[in-house]
Ligand SMILES: [Zn+2]
């Protein structure tokens with residue numbers, strides 16, 4: 001079972017690897033650059049990539065459990081051509097850094113259609129995924145993350161995600177995919193919490209409509225109510241999802257072997273650069289998810 005965290009990266013992303021391993025995680029998520037910026041011209045310095053890969057090897061973490069989260073500002077769905085173009089370039093650069101770091105994939109939020117129509121926004125997101133895969137040699141994948149559904153954000157339903165992935169040409173299709181964030185599912189009003197059957201039926205729906213299983217899971221409880229469209233993560237069991245629905249998902253055969261990454265609140269706001277000790281909340285959450293996975 002690949003259970004991961006997204007640690008603080010003070011002191012460098014190699015320190016994030018060490019903090020993840022110290023938390024008992026077998027997977028992790030990192031930002032490949034500062035997530036508030038487009039970073040469309042930023043490459044990973046080779047010595048930084050080397051330090052990261054070295055830390056992964058020393059901590060016994062595998063490529064399969066290593067996910068990069070793209071910058072939040074990339075709005076590939078934007079109807080403003082300049083913004084969409086910059087976001088597409090930013091996404092390609094994310095994939096390049098993902099490949100350089102030796103992670104299996106980067107995930108991203110598709111962004112908002114703003115005042116444009118949904119169908120062309122979906123096309124733009126899919127085209128950005130295809131461009132990224134075409135421009136970066138290697139095997140790292142670009143994964144679309146479902147959204148909490150606020151405003152005109154795209155990628156809330158399996159139909160929208162399937163529409164994006166349909167734009168990716170067949171020869172590049174293996175480099176693209178999607179993943180599910182449990183807080184976003186709940187906030188967007190997709191039910192996996194009422195019963196084990198409901199959880200199974202929801203995964204059925206994603207698998208049927210998109211034609212494949214999710215490639216990662218973000219395991220977050222939700223501070224906001226069901227269908228509230230609020231993207232506020234809570235500790236597992238401390239939000240409105242509760243504990244049991246996580247067991248239903250983690251025990252689903254289609255999610256076995258898929259990295260399950262926690263993006264839950266941390267106990268410590270800041271960490272010293274040379275402090276490789278884990279966040280106490282992350283330690284608890286990893287134990288909790290392992291128990292729930294059975
Ligand atoms: Zn995300």
Ligand SMILES: [Zn+2]
Pocket residue numbers: 181183184231232233
């Ligand atoms: Zn979120």
